[in-house]
Amino acid sequence: MKKYDILIVGSGLAGVSTALELSKNYKIGLVTKKKLADSNSYLAQGGINVLKDESDRKTFIKDTLKAGHYKNSLQAVEMMVDKSQDAIKFLIDLGVEFTKKDGKLEYGQEGGHSIARGLHIDDEIGKGILDVLYEKVKSRSNIDIFEDTSIVDIIVNNGKCYGARSSDEVFVSSNVVLATGGLGGIFKKSTNFPHICGDGYAMAIKNGVKLKDISYIQFHPTSLYEEDVERQFLISESVRGEGAQLLNHKSERFTDEMKPRDIVAKAILKEMEKEGADFEYLSMKLLGEDKIPIRFPMIFKELKNRGIDARYDNIPIVPCQHYTMGGIECDINGKTNLQGLFAVGEAGNVGIHGSNRLACNSLLECVVFGRILADYLNENKFEDKEIDFKITDEKIDKEKASEIIFERIREDEKAKSISN
Numbered sequence: 001m002k003k004y005d006i007l008i009v010g011s012g013l014a015g016v017s018t019a020l021e022l023s024k025n026y027k028i029g030l031v032t033k034k035k036l037a038d039s040n041s042y043l044a045q046g047g048i049n050v051l052k053d054e055s056d057r058k059t060f061i062k063d064t065l066k067a068g069h070y071k072n073s074l075q076a077v078e079m080m081v082d083k084s085q086d087a088i089k090f091l092i093d094l095g096v097e098f099t100k101k102d103g104k105l106e107y108g109q110e111g112g113h114s115i116a117r118g119l120h121i122d123d124e125i126g127k128g129i130l131d132v133l134y135e136k137v138k139s140r141s142n143i144d145i146f147e148d149t150s151i152v153d154i155i156v157n158n159g160k161c162y163g164a165r166s167s168d169e170v171f172v173s174s175n176v177v178l179a180t181g182g183l184g185g186i187f188k189k190s191t192n193f194p195h196i197c198g199d200g201y202a203m204a205i206k207n208g209v210k211l212k213d214i215s216y217i218q219f220h221p222t223s224l225y226e227e228d229v230e231r232q233f234l235i236s237e238s239v240r241g242e243g244a245q246l247l248n249h250k251s252e253r254f255t256d257e258m259k260p261r262d263i264v265a266k267a268i269l270k271e272m273e274k275e276g277a278d279f280e281y282l283s284m285k286l287l288g289e290d291k292i293p294i295r296f297p298m299i300f301k302e303l304k305n306r307g308i309d310a311r312y313d314n315i316p317i318v319p320c321q322h323y324t325m326g327g328i329e330c331d332i333n334g335k336t337n338l339q340g341l342f343a344v345g346e347a348g349n350v351g352i353h354g355s356n357r358l359a360c361n362s363l364l365e366c367v368v369f370g371r372i373l374a375d376y377l378n379e380n381k382f383e384d385k386e387i388d389f390k391i392t393d394e395k396i397d398k399e400k401a402s403e404i405i406f407e408r409i410r411e412d413e414k415a416k417s418i419s420n
Helices: 014-019 056-068 074-083 085-092 125-139 201-204 239-240 261-275 291-295 295-306 361-380 399-418
Strands: 007-009 028-031 144-146 151-157 160-166 170-172 176-178 217-224 245-247 280-283 315-324 326-330 341-344
Touching: 007 160, 014 028, 014 085, 014 125, 014 361, 056 074, 074 085, 074 361, 085 125, 085 361, 125 144, 125 361, 151 170, 151 201, 160 176, 176 201, 201 326, 201 341, 201 399, 217 239, 217 261, 245 261, 261 280, 261 315, 280 326, 291 295
Parallel strands: 007 028, 007 176, 028 144, 176 341
Antiparallel strands: 151 160, 160 170, 217 315, 245 280, 280 315
């Protein structure tokens, strides 16, 4: 049995940002199912949004709300936008180096954005940020890291959360943060790591924690069309932001590539149905053969490894499960309806994304609300003098999580169809 002031489950950007903002006087446990870098945050390619200046504030907010079909929480969106510059400063102060051009930060533009406001690190923003933050977490003497440790359930008794347990260890804490990511692993085709399978959601459901809008699931327009792979390779939306085009099998454009993701994904599916095809094409040729390997080195390399030269070849693409807008219902501070349990990042639903996420807001959400949650716990850490709980043998694995979540998705879809 291990006891902590704060227990964080998940090692993506949300969990790590929370850990680094927490007081160094706290004893913190950071538990992750695989290795630290085996998080969806690490896979992020495109960028992280930031408010460029005050003249962009209304537009940034509007772009986010419009992409989310105005089902977002305005309070949460305003909070994210207003704290975005502080979030970027936090990362830079930790040592993150964003891509620059002529000595100034370079911004990329993706679908649904009125202007370019996404900072990037070539085409590996997640790796670029987290390689730095993981080293910082490892250097903190007050943070214990547990890799290859699958949490099978949270510990709940009398309306309180007392920790979490793996198959062979009990982690006791009166303050548990679920930063477990999304649910892509329960889908046959997803850009997510297969082990990120919504078990955080399933644990929440099992223990009476409220979820919100779990049926709001985003399909990214451009995953590489491949069969029999563990994870679909994503081709960043920023490629289209730089001028790449979507083409059908007659080499004809059929949609506006810079619309929000759900609109573009539906357009691709419609064209596939019209043509009776299993995929459509993405062409990067207009970017120029010199620019492609420089601006998108990782994507260029990965495609080359698969026999596709993005300078000259059209790239077969298909929409694919990518992100969960819904999740564990929480307030601005990450608090859920269960005392002692918090949620952050893709695991939580503070209301940022509405029914469709605007590109590059996910990493920003992780940093902004991870730090807000940490600041709340720095002032309001709950301490239970009498730890009272019982350990059961019941556990949530991938199969059980899939069963629980799909049932809840169907319930949510039914409720929404009735209300509409």
